[in-house]
Amino acid sequence: MMESSYLGKRKLNANGAEREPSGAPAGFQAVVLGYDDAAGEAGAEARRVVGEMDFFKTEKRKEEAADRSHSAAGAPDDLSINKDDLTINMGLHVGRRKSGSEESIVDDGVSSNEVDHRETKAELALAKSEIGRLNEENKQLKNMLTRVTTNYNSLQMHVLTLMQHRNSHRGLGAPGHELSVDPEKDQDGSQLLPRQFISLGTAASPDEPPLRSAGADIRGGDCSASPSNTDAAMPPPVDYCAGKGNAATISSKDVMPLPTFDHHHHHHHHRGGAHERDQRGSSPEDPPPHHVPQGWLPSKVPKFLPAKGPEPVPEAATMRKARVSVRARSEAAMISDGCQWRKYGQKMAKGNPCPRAYYRCTMAAGCPVRKQVQRCAEDTTVVITTYEGNHNHPLPPAAMPMASTTAAAASMLLSGSMPSADGSLMAGSNFLARAVLPCSSNVATISASAPFPTVTLDLTQPGPGAQQPPPRPDPAQLQAALADAARPVALPQLFGQKLYDPSKLSAVQAAAKAAPADAGDTVSAAAVIASDPNFPAVLAAAIKSYIGGSSSGGGGGSSGTVPPPPASSGGDSSRDDKIGEQDS
């Protein structure tokens, strides 16, 4: 058999073979975290492609509609309105990270209205049933919210940690970091790679197992708190780590908190089905007990067996493949993200003179994670890296930041676009957008564009509106900011006003519905992932700080080379090439 896939050749045992059930969801979701405003045209272009604009438009439309419908409040549509409210609430909560109040809100609204307006028993009964229904919905939403919140928390935590790390590094002179600094933006080269790691995933709501899988795994490691590491040597950066997961920090020297990845990478869309057999099928015996090693293995490629997932998470089912793309300026062919990659292909993408390179994670056999690297057509200094899949193995500390960040982003997207219920993907997007958008900054944008929704993290520029300049985030400040954001009431107005307004809701909903319709393919919603204004900046800064500029592998040792930047300056800035984005 030819199963000798490159993997086999390399060193991967077949056992690790990722078996991807062909049934894997073909859909992809891509999340884009944008950050550059200043990025200028390049960034703008990119966003445009994504369709961010649409998103905003939608918002406006919603508002308008809301105004119009405003008068209708109290009308027979109460119920619907309330429903909307729920949705909105979710958004709010998400932003606020508070959950649990929506119920009351909803109830209040409903009950009061109902009482006032429904006189006949029949009507009352009806109303009640409605309420019940709403409550259920509310629950669902809550779940979603929880998920999102968790992810958000994770991100924050992570960022915080990074920041702290960085800070300590500067001030205290933390011991080594390995990441190379991005020449482009980091003047002080403070990139430090956090040698410590925090487990985030756990934050996930305890009752939301799936959540974890969705988000956390996306990038892999992220999350999960590994119990074992909690005691680490480093002072916990922040304790507010994700809710219950405590942030466990460990000296990262070499240990990696291995997340509990239950991975099931199985899914993996993979369209080239034909080939699958070689890779995964190759392993004849494959039942590799996926065991996740506890510690991080040395730099050499650990051949761990694929972590075993006792429970095949239904992830495949729920999770559409999420794609997270990161835009960063780097002359280096590839940004170092701490992982090891092997190039398995290169192609010229249509519309972009720069070739697109395909990489596969080689840190573990069978790791389904892949990434595409491509330079922007217009701005060759910008490298767009798109990640896909979840690592099924522990990640080195160096890889954690990126991994968790992307994971969180993806997970957010995913959670927002749960196909379940009546929420369609689009709806989810809207929801997310709503939740996040308010802040206007464009660090993170979510695009639900056609083929696959995408999340993009744009690190090309320092955040515009972000109040946290990357240069030197004060940990204290940061914490304060985050805490503030976390406060339930933090920006009530921002959200409350707009979102809560029942009238707007209807508008919103309409928009949401409309989206799917036209968007079937092009509708894209862009949203900032954080409701916290600081968030974007922080996140970007954090990531940026550890993204090495050189392919030489600052930390991970990715040896891949990215497509050489075609010297030709992109004459036409007609399109930006977002790897996960395709223009069809």
Place this chain on the structure above:
DNA sequence: CGAGTTTGACCCGCGC
């Protein structure tokens, strides 16, 4: 010689 890259061919989904 092993590990990784190069590169043309192949597969597959999608739009026309």
Place this chain on the structure above:
DNA sequence: GCGCGGGTCAAACTCG
């Protein structure tokens, strides 16, 4: 059904 384009494979090649 056909062609296009994205994504992957895998033999050949390069490098240390």
